[in-house]
Amino acid sequence: MPTEALVQIPxxxxxxxxxxxxxxxxxxxxxxxxxxLGPFMNxxxxxxxxxxxxxxxLADKVHLHIAPSxxxxxxxxxxxxxxxxASALAYPCAFWLVYHVGATGVSGGTSIMGSVxxxxxxxxxxxxxxxxxxxxxxxxxxxxxxxKVASCAINAHAGQTEAILYEEKLNTQRxxxxxxxxxxxxxxxxxVGSIDVTCIFRIRTS
Amino acid sequence: MxxxxxxxxxxxxxxxxxxxxxxxxDVTVLEQVVRVELLEKATLAHYxxxxxxxxxxxxxxxxxxxxxxxxxxxxxxxxxxxxxNATAVVSGFPMAFRLLRTTDGGTGGxxxxxxxxxxxxxxxxxxxxxxxxxxxxxxxxxxxxxSCNPEExxxxxxxxxxxxxxxxxxxxxxxxxxxxVKQYGTAGVGVVDVTLQFRTRSE
Numbered sequence: 001m002p003t004e005a006l007v008q009i010p011x012x013x014x015x016x017x018x019x020x021x022x023x024x025x026x027x028x029x030x031x032x033x034x035x036x037l038g039p040f041m042n043x044x045x046x047x048x049x050x051x052x053x054x055x056x057x058l059a060d061k062v063h064l065h066i067a068p069s070x071x072x073x074x075x076x077x078x079x080x081x082x083x084x085x086a087s088a089l090a091y092p093c094a095f096w097l098v099y100h101v102g103a104t105g106v107s108g109g110t111s112i113m114g115s116v117x118x119x120x121x122x123x124x125x126x127x128x129x130x131x132x133x134x135x136x137x138x139x140x141x142x143x144x145x146x147x148k149v150a151s152c153a154i155n156a157h158a159g160q161t162e163a164i165l166y167e168e169k170l171n172t173q174r175x176x177x178x179x180x181x182x183x184x185x186x187x188x189x190x191x192v193g194s195i196d197v198t199c200i201f202r203i204r205t206s
Numbered sequence: 207m208x209x210x211x212x213x214x215x216x217x218x219x220x221x222x223x224x225x226x227x228x229x230x231x232d233v234t235v236l237e238q239v240v241r242v243e244l245l246e247k248a249t250l251a252h253y254x255x256x257x258x259x260x261x262x263x264x265x266x267x268x269x270x271x272x273x274x275x276x277x278x279x280x281x282x283x284x285x286x287x288x289x290x291n292a293t294a295v296v297s298g299f300p301m302a303f304r305l306l307r308t309t310d311g312g313t314g315g316x317x318x319x320x321x322x323x324x325x326x327x328x329x330x331x332x333x334x335x336x337x338x339x340x341x342x343x344x345x346x347x348x349x350x351x352x353s354c355n356p357e358e359x360x361x362x363x364x365x366x367x368x369x370x371x372x373x374x375x376x377x378x379x380x381x382x383x384x385x386x387v388k389q390y391g392t393a394g395v396g397v398v399d400v401t402l403q404f405r406t407r408s409e
Contacts, residue, residue, distance in 0.1 A: 196351035
């Protein structure tokens with residue numbers, strides 16, 4: 001059973017001051033050190049976002065394709081659905097985050113490397129760290145196998161217009177990509193409308 | 207990984223650090239109590255700008271944040287949310303809203319009075335402005351996207367385009383930079399509110 005205790009440090013010196021809260025516990029005046037949560041979390045590493053916009057829903061379509069060339073960490077992948085008119089023909093639609101083991105290439109689709117946004121404009125170009133970012137239905141080349149990492153769904157008819165495919169804060173795990181290709185791939189039905197895929201990632205440079 | 211411990215010098219005679227004594231692997235060890243600052247970042251000025259009752263429209267810039275040269279401040283985006291409402295029954299469908307950088311502040315627009323989260327905050331320099339319904343700034347890269355459905359039988363009336371707590375990353379707007387919330391290329395139906403929270407800091 002844990003019990004309240006204390007560590008008695010040397011007498012106060014003349015150096016820098018550590019902020020603390022003084023309170024009486026168990027008959028002793030003790031100090032609890034203040035800890036400030038990092039105001040700029042992970043800001044030591046460059047972070048970026050990429051949005052694949054207006055990607056029409058289509059069975060088995062790759063909506064986003066990412067091939068890292070160094071260790072990158074996924075912060076967030078979000079799917080958001082939109083349409084230009086109401087449709088009674090729409091229905092819930094699933095998306096998967098897929099790891100293509102050993103993949104090195106890509107055919108078709110559109111490179112959107114030039115659309116990668118720096119979350120701080122002082123960051124280096126994303127192409128320094130990422131070899132391929134494509135949308136518009138590319139085909140992954142050279143994969144020896146695939147592994148599904150996550151799944152989510154939106155409802156293209158009514159209701160849930162957004163879904164989170166990966167969220168670092170919710171998963172409380174580091175999701176590091178360092179080889180192969182990762183894709184956001186639609187399941188095997190079409191549904192109706194278009195999606196935007198938002199992907200935020202950082203590069204661990206040290 | 208093996209759990210271990212660091213053995214401190216014997217207790218001295220100075221101030222006392224609060225700790226909890228627990229037994230781990232048959233060793234009595236102390237876990238120091240730290241007080242997490244509840245008001246994170248409270249030493250930095252924090253502001254809110256809310257634009258309400260905005261008319262939807264294809265490619266409308268519902269909000270533009272400008273950090274014009276000379277402010278001598280950086281802006282970090284804390285939270286940015288789009289919420290939709292209607293004043294009558296509407297036949298709606300999912301609509302997209304995008305957070306993007308622009309390479310200028312556009313023209314026109316209506317300035318929003320920015321609120322202080324702490325009334326002791328310094329007034330924002332004149333170079334930092336927030337406006338709604340700005341005309342044609344020049345688009346740069348899109349940072350994030352979200353969607354809402356104003357249909358009365360639908361759902362998802364709000365989308366969070368940025369939340370520092372979730373994204374775990376600062377989104378920084380330096381001097382001479384702009385940030386905008388832009389509707390996609392369909393007019394849609396309903397009414398839009400945009401809530402922006404941001405903090406300022408020196409380099």
